[in-house]
Amino acid sequence: MTDRVATRTDLKQFGSLWPRLGHWLALAAPGVFLLCFWQYASGRLIRETYISKPSEIGKRLFELFVTGEIWPNLAVTGKELVLSYVIGVTAGVLVGYWLGRSPRVAAIIEPYVMALYGVPKIALAPLFVIWFGIGIWSKVVLAGTMVFFLVFYNVYAGVRSVDREIVNLARVMGANERQLGRQIYLPAAAPHLLLGMRMAIPYAVIGVIVGEFTASISGLGLFINYASSTYDPAGVFAGIFILLAIVTILNAAATRIERRLLRWRPQENSAPPVDGN
Amino acid sequence: MRNNLPTIIGPDAPMTVADEDVAALSFRGVRQTFMKPDGQTPMAILSDISFDVPRGKFVSIIGPSGCGKSTLVQMAAGLLNPSGGSVFHNGKAVTSVNSQIGFVPQQAQLLPWKTMIENVEFPLLLRNVDSRERRERAREVVAKVDLAGFEDHYPYQLSGGMQKRASIARMLIYRPDTILMDEPFGALDAQTRMVMQHDLQAMLETENSSVLFVTHDITEAVILSDTVIVMSRRPAKILAEISIDFARPRNVFEPHACPGFSEAYNEVWSEFRNQLKPSGTA
Numbered sequence: 001m002t003d004r005v006a007t008r009t010d011l012k013q014f015g016s017l018w019p020r021l022g023h024w025l026a027l028a029a030p031g032v033f034l035l036c037f038w039q040y041a042s043g044r045l046i047r048e049t050y051i052s053k054p055s056e057i058g059k060r061l062f063e064l065f066v067t068g069e070i071w072p073n074l075a076v077t078g079k080e081l082v083l084s085y086v087i088g089v090t091a092g093v094l095v096g097y098w099l100g101r102s103p104r105v106a107a108i109i110e111p112y113v114m115a116l117y118g119v120p121k122i123a124l125a126p127l128f129v130i131w132f133g134i135g136i137w138s139k140v141v142l143a144g145t146m147v148f149f150l151v152f153y154n155v156y157a158g159v160r161s162v163d164r165e166i167v168n169l170a171r172v173m174g175a176n177e178r179q180l181g182r183q184i185y186l187p188a189a190a191p192h193l194l195l196g197m198r199m200a201i202p203y204a205v206i207g208v209i210v211g212e213f214t215a216s217i218s219g220l221g222l223f224i225n226y227a228s229s230t231y232d233p234a235g236v237f238a239g240i241f242i243l244l245a246i247v248t249i250l251n252a253a254a255t256r257i258e259r260r261l262l263r264w265r266p267q268e269n270s271a272p273p274v275d276g277n
Numbered sequence: 278m279r280n281n282l283p284t285i286i287g288p289d290a291p292m293t294v295a296d297e298d299v300a301a302l303s304f305r306g307v308r309q310t311f312m313k314p315d316g317q318t319p320m321a322i323l324s325d326i327s328f329d330v331p332r333g334k335f336v337s338i339i340g341p342s343g344c345g346k347s348t349l350v351q352m353a354a355g356l357l358n359p360s361g362g363s364v365f366h367n368g369k370a371v372t373s374v375n376s377q378i379g380f381v382p383q384q385a386q387l388l389p390w391k392t393m394i395e396n397v398e399f400p401l402l403l404r405n406v407d408s409r410e411r412r413e414r415a416r417e418v419v420a421k422v423d424l425a426g427f428e429d430h431y432p433y434q435l436s437g438g439m440q441k442r443a444s445i446a447r448m449l450i451y452r453p454d455t456i457l458m459d460e461p462f463g464a465l466d467a468q469t470r471m472v473m474q475h476d477l478q479a480m481l482e483t484e485n486s487s488v489l490f491v492t493h494d495i496t497e498a499v500i501l502s503d504t505v506i507v508m509s510r511r512p513a514k515i516l517a518e519i520s521i522d523f524a525r526p527r528n529v530f531e532p533h534a535c536p537g538f539s540e541a542y543n544e545v546w547s548e549f550r551n552q553l554k555p556s557g558t559a
Contacts, residue, residue, distance in 0.1 A: 166388070169380060170399075171376070172375065173380075173399065173400040173451070174376040174451075183402070187388070190390070264389055
């Protein structure tokens with residue numbers, strides 16, 4: 001992250017494409033090396049039936065998209081991801097904010113939430129199938145719970161970390177309770193919230209895929225599970241590469257949004273304070 | 278929850294219409310007791326404090342650290358109820374958060390997610406003043422505290438002194454008739470502090486505000502004030518109320534060059550010196 005900021009500054013300074021290009025090359029190098037080594041090792045060092053090989057996986061990916069076979073699965077998984085994420089984040093923000101602002105209620109409820117946090121959600125996957133059916137809702141609930149806890153804890157911590165003195169000062173300046181929430185607590189908790197939301201992205205994906213592994217009628221998890229149980233490593237890896245792409249893209253988007261919303265925070269190589277009295 | 282703040286107020290109208298004879302702030306028999314950390318033993322902080330901040334006057338409180346100076350400011354702001362006695366602002370007892378008063382805390386406490394000018398506008402935003410008027414009035418006070426040109430900087434991009442100026446501008450923008458300052462320049466370096474003292478004096482000249490100013494710096498208290506109140510160690514009582522009469526405007530950069538400064542300083546110091554514990558004693 002820091003590297004990218006540095007690259008941008010350099011870019012402005014030198015007005016050249018080269019630093020950015022160099023950065024991307026450096027970023028790609030380890031991946032390319034791994035893929036090459038994989039390609040070489042497959043069939044030579046390790047049997048291809050175990051690990052497939054990149055060229056084979058690439059071919060499979062191409063086919064999956066061209067024939068359209070993957071699209072229905074992607075659509076289902078995407079829908080589950082969006083729903084679980086939105087529901088989990090919303091619930092996490094509401095409960096986190098509420099408990100953060102009500103220490104007395106929090107003192108009673110927090111131990112319960114903490115205990116529930118410790119429950120391995122994945123162990124509940126079969127139960128969720130019984131409760132919510134084999135369709136998308138069992139996955140939404142599973143992934144949504146995982147998202148909820150991450151967002152909840154971050155928002156809760158964020159709201160509680162608000163400086164008492166700033167709150168008092170705002171009161172003296174005339175803030176009522178609603179304004180305190182809107183103008184002080186929420187913006188102060190925003191960095192925590194955004195961190196929680198970014199951390200929750202991979203967990204949403206894991207939750208959805210595990211849910212689909214457990215029992216489903218469509219989705220990427222089902223696709224991977226099916227490929228795995230039919231000794232089709234190229235299919236498994238093709239599915240995994242799609243997941244990797246989803247997580248990477250979402251994470252990059254989240255980072256961008258985060259940096260935009262938190263531009264009021266000092267960045268590592270931002271200008272130092274203006275000198276003066 | 279509705280705000281029952283006065284919806285502001287032309288540029289020249291004072292925030293509260295106050296009787297000239299009534300003191301801006303009156304402390305009457307104020308006592309404060311806190312529980313010690315063990316939660317059992319009460320500890321008296323303030324015992325029977327009574328004094329006034331007359332209208333348009335600058336009153337400093339000076340005392341050894343931990344003597345409860347800040348507690349008095351908290352009470353006047355309505356953030357803390359005294360264990361006994363009352364605080365009156367313009368003749369009315371302060372019983373809840375006092376949003377008629379201006380408060381400058383020790384740290385600038387700007388909101389880091391707002392630009393400098395948005396911070397200055399903040400009290401008007403809380404009073405639902407429309408955005409154009411907000412911006413207009415903010416530009417006025419920003420110019421007054423000499424921060425023009427830094428409107429769109431975020432707090433982390435400003436020096437400590439500039440943050441302090443913004444913090445003062447944010448207080449001035451709603452034109453409180455009474456201002457509380459709790460060691461406002463304590464965290465600044467010596468040069469910046471002098472510049473701030475000079476500018477504060479100049480700003481207040483045109484405002485006719487009443488100020489209660491807490492400090493632990495005798496020079497600062499003497500050079501800025503009309504009255505210096507010296508407090509004792511815990512449980513604090515008022516040792517002396519000293520009028521500082523030498524002429525204004527005063528030169529904060531060379532206080533000792535002001536005729537009358539040394540005498541006033543010595544008067545305060547002779548009261549204050551007994552309150553400093555020699556180091557090494559409990």
